[in-house]
Amino acid sequence: MRSVRGIGQARAAVFFAVLAMLPAFNLAHWVLNMLVFTLMYAVMASAWNLLGGFAGYPSLGHAAFFGVGAYAVTLWFQHHGIHSGYEPFFLLPVIGIGAAIVGLPIAAIAMRTRSDVFAIVTITLLFVAQTLAFNLRSITGGAQGASIAIPPFSAATFERPFYDVLLVLLAVAMGLTWASMRSKVGLSLAAVRADEDKAAGIGVRVQAVKLLAFCVSVGLTAMVGAVWAYYVGFIYPQFAIDPLITIAIVLMTFLGGRATLWGPVIGAFILELAQQYFAYSLGGSQYYLIAYALVFLVVMLLMPRGIVPSIQERLRHRRRRRVVDAPTSTGGAAQPVRAEAASMTRRPFTPVPYAEGDRA
Amino acid sequence: MHALIQGIILGILTAGVYALMASGQTLIFGIMKVVNLAQGAMVILGAYLAFQLFTSFGIDPFLAIPITTVALFVVGVLVQLLFLRPLRSDDRSELSLLVTFAVALLLEGIMSVIWSTSDRSINTHYANSSWTVFGYQITLVRLWAFLLSLFALGLLYLLLNRTRFGRAIRASVQNPESATLLGVQSERVSAIGFGLGAATAAAAGSVYGLLYPFNSGSHYDLISRLLSIVILGGLGSVGGAVIGALVISVSSAIVASAISPIWSEMTFFIVLLLVLLVRPRGLFGTAARGAI
Structure with a gap:
């Protein structure tokens, strides 16, 4: 199996090299924009996979942490100027760690439940977070939304910094996945997924490892949320904390394959491109919703295990x-x-x- | 004090409607171990049907309930047959969650195509009339809604406890394998059970449409509340759902009158977290189920 391992690393190297060079080809803005969103979802799906795929805790509340990141960066730069344009990116690790800290007590309580009930608790968390974003008007601006300063990047290469940062985040997410898969953490997660009580019985540090998976997962998600908020420049509660985001990343992971390194990324590249196509060709959001739900159902019924x-x-x-x-x-x-x-x-x-x- | 008691009265009356919705959801879970995330969307569909019957034919929402329940019963059976039955049993609970979420999105999409996304409300002539008892306001619609919910819950109780079919359902809830061995056709029970759950959603939907304005996205708000109620009461326990609805409605009504309406939206989540801290399987849930 030695040679196969080498192939895997070469594959990753080629994948990232191609992605890193893509913007050099003077792609049209709409193509780059599409790629930015695809990368966003690839990072989030990879992050979700750590928790939902490897640990077997299907969180439906990740969009709440996406929103936490989005609001964190927006609120921070309401009071601080953006000079070079890169400050929000430097803040990303802080936001990630902050979101992980916020998530820790929630995870500690929610993870007392398993699989389906855990999904319910997290989806409830999502709706509560959205309600909060609407209601805490003095902080979030409520339904009027909140805006962040316009990034001082030149219009010709506007997407470029976001694209690069997201590519780095994707490398981090996939690197963490890869590292966990070949370490004790990955084995512990697999044990938790297979049978948590037995795992605890044979001395796996169940609580620590699942909390770790949760925190890393939501931290990465929050960082993507922060990049997204900076990219779009204006956020509303219904888009910053959107059940559709959760559903999209879960669906991508399922389509590509849970608990695999490449599954979520492949799922994101297929689905996000398809989604953009639907959005352009079907226009009205209602038909788009129907098409999306139908794709979802078909994937679930025909390919429950993923590509x-x-x-x-x-x-x-x-x-x-x-x-x-x-x-x-x-x-x-x-x-x-x-x-x-x-x-x-x-x-x-x-x-x-x-x-x-x-x-x- | 006056405001507080008024709030509690309101909470109890509202609890009836939520109990009705949640009993359907907990029934579905009990029979199939499926958490139906489309329950909220089905309630809203019931509300839209009642709205349409009222505006097109002038049928009173209360009288429309037999029509809407039959319609939603059919929708529920179809959903079960088309989307849930084909799932493989080994990871059904996880997949069914996603599938019912997709069904909720599908229903939302269909509803927003048919009725657009703007707010609708059913304005009957008695919508705003109320009685005053000992200085406390009791809105007539809410009282009727409460009584109707009690009536529907009573019917459900009779169905579950006094009929052959109910016995089959209860047997499948308690022990699916033994029930199958004793001749219960579990597939049919599942389909009809899902239909029944959807039918309670329809009954509750008519009433919901009378009480609140709604749009195709309202089911998100409903589903989080319903899930909290169902988990609080213990998944699969109809009695627990009723108690859960009472606890959550009354506590959020108290918070609304004592602190602020904004925080009342949060109450159910706080209650839910507290319950999970103390008793993760809910008030009346059984422990031997694997999910908790």
């Missing part, structure tokens, strides 16, 4: 067949057994398959 796990399974089958054809090959003997064990487990993402899956 990456489906492809992996096919590859594994093929590899196994090849190994069976040449049974003397060294090192191959252990592989088919593992692969078989993986395909026979009840859930598609038990620790066994995803120890392999990270290399895809």
